[in-house]
Each structure stands twice: as structure tokens, then as C-alpha cells.
Amino acid sequence: DTEVTQTPKHLVMGMTNKKSLKCEQHMGHRAMYWYKQKAKKPPELMFVYSYEKLSINESVPSRFSPECPNSSLLNLHLHALQPEDSALYLCASSQDASLSYEQYFGPGTRLTVT
Amino acid sequence: EDKVVQSPLSLVVHEGDTVTLNCSYEVTNFRSLLWYKQEKKAPTFLFMLTSSGIEKKSGRLSSILDKKELFSILNITATQTGDSAIYLCAVLLGSRFMEYGNKLVFGAGTILRVKS
Numbered sequence: 001d002t003e004v005t006q007t008p009k010h011l012v013m014g015m016t017n018k019k020s021l022k023c024e025q026h027m028g029h030r031a032m033y034w035y036k037q038k039a040k041k042p043p044e045l046m047f048v049y050s051y052e053k054l055s056i057n058e059s060v061p062s063r064f065s066p067e068c069p070n071s072s073l074l075n076l077h078l079h080a081l082q083p084e085d086s087a088l089y090l091c092a093s094s095q096d097a098s099l100s101y102e103q104y105f106g107p108g109t110r111l112t113v114t
Numbered sequence: 115e116d117k118v119v120q121s122p123l124s125l126v127v128h129e130g131d132t133v134t135l136n137c138s139y140e141v142t143n144f145r146s147l148l149w150y151k152q153e154k155k156a157p158t159f160l161f162m163l164t165s166s167g168i169e170k171k172s173g174r175l176s177s178i179l180d181k182k183e184l185f186s187i188l189n190i191t192a193t194q195t196g197d198s199a200i201y202l203c204a205v206l207l208g209s210r211f212m213e214y215g216n217k218l219v220f221g222a223g224t225i226l227r228v229k230s
Contacts, residue, residue, distance in 0.1 A: 004156075033218075042202055042220035043157065056217060090156060097216055100146040100164055100206055105156040 003027075004106035006091050012112045015081060021109045023074040023091030029104075031097030032074040034066060035090040037108070043090055049074060050097035081113045116141040120203050120221035128229050131193050135224045137203030138185040145206040145216055147179055147186050152200045152223070160188070162206075193228045200225050 004025045013019050023032065031050050035043035048056035049068040063085075065077040074091055088108045095101040121136045137147065146164045150157035161170045163179035163186060170177050174193075179186045190197055200223040207217045 042204075042223055043218075044220075045217055048217070088155075092218075100162070100216070102148060102159050102162045103218055104159060105150075107155040 004091055004093055004104050006089075006106035006109050008109055009107065010110045010112075012114060013078065013081065014114055015083070017081075018077070018079045020078065021076040021089055021091075021111075023076075023106055024072055025093040025104075025106075026072055027093065027095075027104070028071075029093035029095050030071060031094045031101075032068065033092040033094075033103060034064075034074070034076055035092065035105075037088040037090055039087075043105075047076075048097055055097060078111075081111075083113050086111055086113045116205070116207060116219050118203055118205050118219055118221035120201075120224050122224060123222065124225040124227070126227045126229060127193055129194060131228075132189065132191045133193060133226065135188040135190075135201050135203075135226070136185065137187070137221055139203075139205045139221075140184065141205050141207055141219065143208040144181070145208045148204045148206060148218070149177055149186075149188050150202040150204065152202055153198075157202055160201075190226075193226075195228050195230050198226060198228045 007022045034046040037043040046060045047066045052068045063080050067075040090108045091106040092103040094103045117140045148162045149160040161177045166181040174191045177188045202223045203221040204218045
């Protein structure tokens with residue numbers, strides 16, 4: 001089973017709202033990732049969690065706040081977003097972040113900020 | 115700056131044709147090169163290549179890496195309409211500090227359309 005699940009599938013939020021994106025995997029992977037993908041562009045890395053600790057933050061604005069409550073779950077808390085933050089947000093996981101393992105992606109959350 | 119460049123950007127072929135997609139890279143701390151297929155949503159994993167010259171094969175798809183010339187190709191033989199997708203090449207970069215984790219840098223993708 002190589003499944004990564006994400007909820008919700010779609011989200012529309014205003015600029016003053018607070019919302020959260022959720023990601024879950026049950027493959028025993030110890031590394032989890034958030035990516036942002038704009039239309040017709042490749043995914044861009046936002047955050048890496050390794051063994052439930054934030055190990056890479058790609059200079060993401062503080063209005064995006066990741067959280068890893070346990071090894072199977074990854075959240076992305078959103079607050080005071082801008083319309084340009086509208087994108088597909090992809091979660092991925094891999095067996096380990098420090099070695100060469102393939103990353104498996106979830107279906108994504110399509111976010112629209114109005 | 116780490117760069118991953120794919121070509122062509124888009125390609126239209128007929129069913130049954132063979133296609134070759136290219137990926138070249140200029141990066142520091144190369145670990146592996148990965149190929150993904152993206153249709154409507156999530157990229158799905160195809161291959162991971164770490165060693166030069168060893169072909170990986172899955173059905174009609176195959177891929178090989180040349181670490182001296184810094185490129186990889188993805189071949190699809192006897193194409194079908196279901197192969198229509200964006201094919202993403204990504205390079206896994208290692209960190210000087212192992213505990214910081216690896217980073218996947220994507221190319222812009224090749225849009226493949228297979229006509230029946």
C-alpha cells in the first residue's frame with residue numbers, strides 16, 4: 001500500500017479565515033513533506049519533517065504553519081492567506097528523509113483564497 | 115542554483131509511437147533522479163535512478179541515468195492514450211547535514227498527448 005491521503009479535496013477560504021489541511025500515511029514512513037503547485041508549474045517544496053521534527057523550511061511565509069502531531073499525520077495551518085496562495089497543496093512521504101527513498105504523493109488539496 | 119531542465123516541453127504523438135523524454139540537471143549534492151507521471155492530481159512515482167548506466171524497466175516504460183553527462187531519459191514504447199499526462203523529472207538533493215533531510219527539485223515537466 002503506497003497511499004497518502006489528504007483532506008479536504010477542495011477548500012475555498014477568505015483572507016481572514018483560519019483553516020487546516022490534513023495529510024495521513026500508514027506506510028511507516030518517517031519523512032513527510034508539503035509541496036505547493038501552481039497551475040502549469042512543477043511542485044515546489046515548502047517543508048520537510050523528519051522523525052516528526054521540522055528539518056527544512058524553504059523560507060515559507062509564516063501564514064503557513066506546519067505541524068506533525070505524530071509519525072502518521074501532517075497538518076498545514078493556514079491563516080491570513082493572500083489570493084496568490086491559491087494552488088494545489090501536495091503532501092508526500094518517504095521512508096526516510098536522509099537517504100535515497102522515493103516520495104509518494106497524496107492527491108492534493110485544491111485551495112482557493114478569495 | 116540547482117537546475118533541472120526537461121525537454122521537450124510538450125509532445126503530441128499517435129498511438130503506437132515510441133517517445134523519448136529528456137531530463138538534464140546541474141545540482142550540488144546529487145543523490146538520485148526520479149520520474150513521476152502526473153495526470154489530474156498527484157504525481158505518481160515511476161522510477162528512481164541512482165546509478166549510471168543501469169536501465170530500469172516497467173512494462174512499456176524504461177529509464178536510464180548518465181551521471182557523467184548529467185542527464186536521464188524516459189522511454190515509452192507502443193504509446194497508448196492512457197499515457198497522456200505530464201511527466202516530471204525530479205532530482206533528490208542530499209544535505210551536508212544528514213539529519214536535515216533531502217530535497218526534491220522538479221523540472222518543469224513534459225506534457226505528452228497521445229492521439230488515437
